[in-house]
Amino acid sequence: MSRxxxxxxxxxxxxxxxxxxxxxxxxxxAGLGALAAAACSPGECSGDATRTSLTGLHIGxxxxxxxxxxxxxxxxxxxxxxxxLAALPxxxxxxxxxxxxxxxxxxxxxxxxxPASLLxxxxxxMTDGPVLRAAVGSMLYLLLVALLALGVATVVRNPAAAIGCxxxxxxxxxxxxxxxxxxxWQRRLxxxxxxxxxxxxQATTDLANLPIGPWPGxxxxxxxxxxxxxxxxxxxxARDA
Amino acid sequence: xxxxxxxxxxEWTKFRTVRGWVVATAVAAVAMVGLGLVPGMTGSCGKRxxxxxxxxxxxxxxxxxxxxxxxxxxPLTGDGSVTARVASLSGELxxxxxxxxxxxxxxxxxxxxxTRPGSSYAAVMLTGAHGVRMQYDFTHDEAGSTxxxxxxxxLTRAGDTITGxxxxxxxxxxxxxxxxxxxxxxxxxxxxxxxxxxxxEVADTPFGTTGVATEPSRLTATFDNVSQxxxxxxxxxxxxxxxxxxxxxxxxxxxxxxxxxDIAPAVAGATGLGTTITQTLVGTFAALIVMVVVGxxxxxxxxxxxxxxxxxxxxxxxxxxxxxxxxVVAAVTFVTGVVAAxxxxxxxxxxxxxxxxxxxxxxxxxxxxxxxxxGALLALAAVFGLALGTLLRRGTTAVTAAVATTVLPYxxxxxxxxxxxxxxxxxxxxxxxxxxxxxxxxxxxxANLYLPVExxxxxxxxxxxxxxxxYTAVALAAAAYLLRRRxx
Numbered sequence: 001m002s003r004x005x006x007x008x009x010x011x012x013x014x015x016x017x018x019x020x021x022x023x024x025x026x027x028x029x030a031g032l033g034a035l036a037a038a039a040c041s042p043g044e045c046s047g048d049a050t051r052t053s054l055t056g057l058h059i060g061x062x063x064x065x066x067x068x069x070x071x072x073x074x075x076x077x078x079x080x081x082x083x084x085l086a087a088l089p090x091x092x093x094x095x096x097x098x099x100x101x102x103x104x105x106x107x108x109x110x111x112x113x114x115p116a117s118l119l120x121x122x123x124x125x126m127t128d129g130p131v132l133r134a135a136v137g138s139m140l141y142l143l144l145v146a147l148l149a150l151g152v153a154t155v156v157r158n159p160a161a162a163i164g165c166x167x168x169x170x171x172x173x174x175x176x177x178x179x180x181x182x183x184x185w186q187r188r189l190x191x192x193x194x195x196x197x198x199x200x201x202q203a204t205t206d207l208a209n210l211p212i213g214p215w216p217g218x219x220x221x222x223x224x225x226x227x228x229x230x231x232x233x234x235x236x237x238a239r240d241a
Numbered sequence: 242x243x244x245x246x247x248x249x250x251x252e253w254t255k256f257r258t259v260r261g262w263v264v265a266t267a268v269a270a271v272a273m274v275g276l277g278l279v280p281g282m283t284g285s286c287g288k289r290x291x292x293x294x295x296x297x298x299x300x301x302x303x304x305x306x307x308x309x310x311x312x313x314x315x316p317l318t319g320d321g322s323v324t325a326r327v328a329s330l331s332g333e334l335x336x337x338x339x340x341x342x343x344x345x346x347x348x349x350x351x352x353x354x355x356t357r358p359g360s361s362y363a364a365v366m367l368t369g370a371h372g373v374r375m376q377y378d379f380t381h382d383e384a385g386s387t388x389x390x391x392x393x394x395x396l397t398r399a400g401d402t403i404t405g406x407x408x409x410x411x412x413x414x415x416x417x418x419x420x421x422x423x424x425x426x427x428x429x430x431x432x433x434x435x436x437x438x439x440x441x442e443v444a445d446t447p448f449g450t451t452g453v454a455t456e457p458s459r460l461t462a463t464f465d466n467v468s469q470x471x472x473x474x475x476x477x478x479x480x481x482x483x484x485x486x487x488x489x490x491x492x493x494x495x496x497x498x499x500x501x502x503d504i505a506p507a508v509a510g511a512t513g514l515g516t517t518i519t520q521t522l523v524g525t526f527a528a529l530i531v532m533v534v535v536g537x538x539x540x541x542x543x544x545x546x547x548x549x550x551x552x553x554x555x556x557x558x559x560x561x562x563x564x565x566x567x568x569v570v571a572a573v574t575f576v577t578g579v580v581a582a583x584x585x586x587x588x589x590x591x592x593x594x595x596x597x598x599x600x601x602x603x604x605x606x607x608x609x610x611x612x613x614x615x616g617a618l619l620a621l622a623a624v625f626g627l628a629l630g631t632l633l634r635r636g637t638t639a640v641t642a643a644v645a646t647t648v649l650p651y652x653x654x655x656x657x658x659x660x661x662x663x664x665x666x667x668x669x670x671x672x673x674x675x676x677x678x679x680x681x682x683x684x685x686x687x688a689n690l691y692l693p694v695e696x697x698x699x700x701x702x703x704x705x706x707x708x709x710x711x712y713t714a715v716a717l718a719a720a721a722y723l724l725r726r727r728x729x
Contacts, residue, residue, distance in 0.1 A: 017638075036659065039659060039662035055657055077545060077637075158261070160534055160637055161261070161534060163640050164644065167530055167644055175526055175656060176279075179520060
């Protein structure tokens, strides 16, 4: 297993884009968070200051999704995947190693991005219980989005198409939900959508009105990510590279 | 010129023989149509038996209007005038009972072609927060002096011309505005009125500024020094809501009117009724993701396998090659977008109506603009993706850049950003072109939350289109320059 992980680790770090993408995760997340917090005139978003500061996760999740998609889609694009699978023939282990390596780089980036957003957004202190939950949960959120994207990219293979699929999957639910007038259906959609359910972890106030609780919401996203990885592992094993 | 068409033909052959692109284009159309025809909204119009149909009065200009107010009137034959002083306005919100004067609560003098809702009128009035106004035939609004009451008002009819005037002391008068109402009969109803529109407040929901709290507001207006002494009757125009609260009392020359409702063009959204055809196009974002990806891949796909070297050997004039690619991508996307939008706009309205949702009718010109605009939006965005693909050459980077600049801003506005930030984003990013899909008119004199999620965009349709066109032109120019300068 360590052989698999080492191989993936050297591949990830020797691609020039990785460091830039991680940097972009931090900068994008904190940057948009600060903008959203600044653009919030008092009357308009009286709601949840923590949540507003974390708006930047919309950028952050895109960037980590790209990183995740590239870790496997990039190999298909260049054809290196055949070499990888010749050297490391146990295919699910390859995917597991990729997931582990991805987690090892995304989590530190998230651990920098989330507190930076909260600080830049002039939000409440992180020692506060609900805020701490939102902060830790948002880091996990980024990780889970990355794993979801990895699973999707394993199935789709073409990196560009995979990015489109991941974004579609994340945003389909909220956009369709806003177009619904029936509140029951809106909430149903928000409960099952990977992004809408997962982002309930950002809430610190008015928890009773959330479509789904913070931790169960993150659990829904985890199910999506796990499901995508499982389908990815199965297709990886079944298909020719 | 011939060489250009050969290049176009080559690019078209490439496009139609890549199975993934053809499938993706079909998927884009199907997603748009599917999301547009799913009956996501339900309403009560026509669902509670006969009489529950939502029918709005139609104004003199043919537009849907709101015409609900308390009208204390007397007939006027030929020329004449009425004068009164609006002594005080006080308002409250119906549901919460909170004392609050709606900003467009209005009380004043009106001359109207009978008491049929939607008939021609001209009125001079004192409003809650917008001073004295002269309004006529629903869509016209002229501002008088600012500030509150008490205020003397006078409305004069001379032939087809109605003049509104105001005064602080009843001695020195200033004209507020004049209206020419050509179809006014010789006998009209003239008198006092009071109305107070639906009140709306932005409420944050977990996923952006989509939630709104609305409730009817009520106005109590006191008039004195009314110039005519007798012959007054009162009519409350509007639905049960207006009838329940509306009415008047008289004590000598002092009239107290209670009214709720509005005399204004009908709007869709928070304070209005129903929705617009823009609603049916909710699937555009899915098609946009797909077509932007396809547009980008038509460029980066060539670099991926080194096909670009063959292509450039066959078509050595690189600017011509880029133009041919852009034309093919734009044409395919435009046609796909127009067909899908036409289906959705035509049938989506029916689906919404059959689920009891009131859909504001749009003029044929507006519908055509929305349909063609959707095609143009998709086509330009796909060409923008093509240009970014040519610039960046790597598929993933280019797709990300293209999606992040075109689709992501729209998605953020719809699902995450506060309203103010959202309007700003829809002015400066390529997503501004979504303004082409706006079908409802925005009126300054109607209190409403004009939010993008309700189909109101901050830029005019063609201005929004211009923003995306500018981005595309710049990206395409840069792509043409670099394509010529760089080795493939």
